[in-house]
Each structure stands twice: as C-alpha cells, then as structure tokens.
Amino acid sequence: MSKLRVAVLGAKGRIGSEAVRAVEAAEDMELVAALGRGDELETLAVTGAQVVVELTTPDSVMGNLEYCLEHGIHAVVGTTGWTEERLTQLKDWLAASPETGVLIAPNFSIGAVLTMKFAQLAAPWFESVEVIELHHPKKVDAPSGTATRTAQLIAEARRQADSPPAPDATATALDGARGATVDGVPVHSVRLRGLLAHQEVLLGGEGETLTIRHDSLHHSSFMPGILLGARRVVTTPGLTFGLEHFLGMS
Numbered sequence: 001m002s003k004l005r006v007a008v009l010g011a012k013g014r015i016g017s018e019a020v021r022a023v024e025a026a027e028d029m030e031l032v033a034a035l036g037r038g039d040e041l042e043t044l045a046v047t048g049a050q051v052v053v054e055l056t057t058p059d060s061v062m063g064n065l066e067y068c069l070e071h072g073i074h075a076v077v078g079t080t081g082w083t084e085e086r087l088t089q090l091k092d093w094l095a096a097s098p099e100t101g102v103l104i105a106p107n108f109s110i111g112a113v114l115t116m117k118f119a120q121l122a123a124p125w126f127e128s129v130e131v132i133e134l135h136h137p138k139k140v141d142a143p144s145g146t147a148t149r150t151a152q153l154i155a156e157a158r159r160q161a162d163s164p165p166a167p168d169a170t171a172t173a174l175d176g177a178r179g180a181t182v183d184g185v186p187v188h189s190v191r192l193r194g195l196l197a198h199q200e201v202l203l204g205g206e207g208e209t210l211t212i213r214h215d216s217l218h219h220s221s222f223m224p225g226i227l228l229g230a231r232r233v234v235t236t237p238g239l240t241f242g243l244e245h246f247l248g249m250s
C-alpha cells in the first residue's frame, strides 16, 4: 500500500518539530516536506503532498490554507486564532474545492478532548462555571484555543438547558480581575515558566464543586491526534471542527 504523503508547516516550532518526528516514525506515512517561515509553499505541490499538518501562527495560517485549498491539499490544523470571519473565509475556499478536507482541532490530545466533553456534560448541572487555562510563557496567544472552544461548548450546553446566567455580583477594582468573557463564561489565562499546556474547568453548585483538570506534560500528547487527523481527513471532505468527530465522540 502506498504511504500517505504528509508535509508539516511550522516544522521548526515547538509542536511542529515534534510532528515532523511523529510523521517520520509513522509506518504508513512519508514526510515529503518540512517547511518553516519563508520557505516556498510551491514545495507542497512539487512534492505531491496529500496532507498538510499546519502548526504555524495565527498570522500565517490563512495564507497557508488558501494555498492548500487552491491545490486540493487536505489539511490538519492545530494553529489557533479561529474567528467566525476566518471560518467563513475557509468555508468559501472549501466550497471551491469540495473534495478537499480540513480538520481544525483546538486540541489534539485525547485528555483535552475529553475535558471539553465532560465540561459540556456537567455545565447545565451547576450554577457557576469558569475556565482557567495555564501555559508556557512563549505561547503566542491568550486565551488558548482550547479554552475558547471549551467556553463556547459550555455556553451552548447551558443555552440548550435553559440554564440561568452564573451568579456574579461584579464590582471589580482592577480591570481583568474577573478574566475575559467568552460567550458569557469567564476564562482566566496563566503564563508560567515550567508549564506546558493545562486547563481546569471549575463548576460550583450548592455545597459542592467539581474540578475537571487536564495536563499536557509533553508535546508527544498531541501526536496520536495529529496522525489520526491526517489519516482521516483525506476521506472527509469539507470542514471538520474538533478532533472528537474523528474519535466517534460527536
């Protein structure tokens, strides 16, 4: 059987360099390109890449995906910064390339995907819910893509259950003391030397609290999800948002 021809964009970055090693080690894949900033995207077409693993930065991802979709190259995207406007643009490009698949995964680790699922399940059952994400200090953005997605899923679950807004007699002496609000859910971002990628969802009700915590201790935690994404995206045209859809959890 022929091997899946995979290219990594952002190949010198923290997660990109780990992805290069993971693709090289996968028996059913061939790493055909490993590109960094400034490298020619034409290499993707020349090497016949079937799937691009996009792990760059929010300022680069759209240009890279435009190229991929113009050339019918499937994409597995871990890069953050997804707004409604960006998703609309991506869907327009996909409409012009209907056989091509794009997976955007806010988080590739199984524990983080489960954290989001558990948070969705628990959210309507508690009066209060807040998200704390904790990352290494070189992280390019705040809040994290995972925390943003988690808050959106929590908000959607609470809307569907007709949950009232969480109680909060806000009187802040300092801007930011209550974090940022994503879809009505407070999200707090910690940047701390020594950390990698961590998240807590705090839920509170009468006389009890529930904490759902996930820790990515090494970039290897993201690799099984990236490889699964690359294998599945080639037979899944259109946009898939969230790895849970490839894990049978949607």
Ligand SMILES: NC(=O)C1=CN([C@@H]2O[C@H](COP(=O)(O)OP(=O)(O)OC[C@H]3O[C@@H](n4cnc5c(N)ncnc54)[C@H](OP(=O)(O)O)[C@@H]3O)[C@@H](O)[C@H]2O)C=CC1
Pocket: 009, 010, 011, 012, 013, 014, 015, 016, 035, 036, 037, 038, 039, 055, 056, 057, 058, 060, 064, 077, 078, 079, 080, 081, 105, 106, 107, 108, 109, 139, 140, 145, 222
């Ligand atoms: N979904 C998930 O599970 C995960 C997602 N991420 C996300 O992945 C992204 C990258 O994170 P991280 O590896 O820590 O960041 P890094 O800054 O370590 O890596 C990004 C790399 O991409 C390079 N780059 C920038 N623009 C381009 C381009 N146009 N073409 C090719 N390479 C480019 C950068 O080069 P230069 O340094 O020269 O700018 C850098 O080497 C972030 O958005 C992060 O949030 C991270 C971990 C897990």
Ligand SMILES: O=C(O)C1=N[C@H](C(=O)O)C[C@H](O)C1
Pocket: 080, 106, 107, 108, 135, 139, 140, 143, 144, 145, 146, 147, 196, 197, 198
């Ligand atoms: O930048 C990171 O490191 C990570 N980024 C993703 C995010 O923003 O959610 C995934 C994970 O948290 C690691």
